[in-house]
Amino acid sequence: MTQKRYQDLTETLGKSNFPEEIDNPMDFLSAAQEGIAIYAVQNFREAFDVSLGQVAAILDTSEPTLYRHLKAQQKLSRNASIKLLEVTDLFLYGMEVFGSKEDFFKWMELPNTALGGLRPMALTEVPEGISKISDLLGRIEYGVYS
Template structure:
């Protein structure tokens, strides 16, 4: 998607820009919490109990989904897995 925008010299709309910024922040936090980008990506590919057994990657298409994943990563960081 980003390559298409770049190739066509299009600008992201405000909603997509917000999602991109949230995803970047999420991946930075995830890498810190899980110790590496690879470990975080592996977690993102598996059903997560704290997300109702949904696969985190499947939630990335909405701002609300990104927020849910971020909240779960923060809970993991602080050991709050309930």
């Protein structure tokens, strides 16, 4: 991840939602360890036009549980924080590769033969799915047939 992507990530999720600056991989892990403020979820939803249900599925929780966390102003757990950071980075990278949010999210909803016919968006919910999508975006970025 580049310095610019770290900046984009924290701006997207809201700098005030992080316990410290994120500008290297260790800061990324440290922020997740402490837990990111739940309001980062709201910023994520607004930035990428996703529903609370979609965020809940990505974070492997239920919508009512996520809503309760929002109401109680609780921090995200370590695992949910890591997942939110990873998915945010993935979405920013995808928008960079495709040149627009609209084109990227259209691609995310289409079945992809390189992913065994699965929709990339569906893989955001499973372990290792984000890395598979990121690898595929890298291939697209460098013109490798995918």
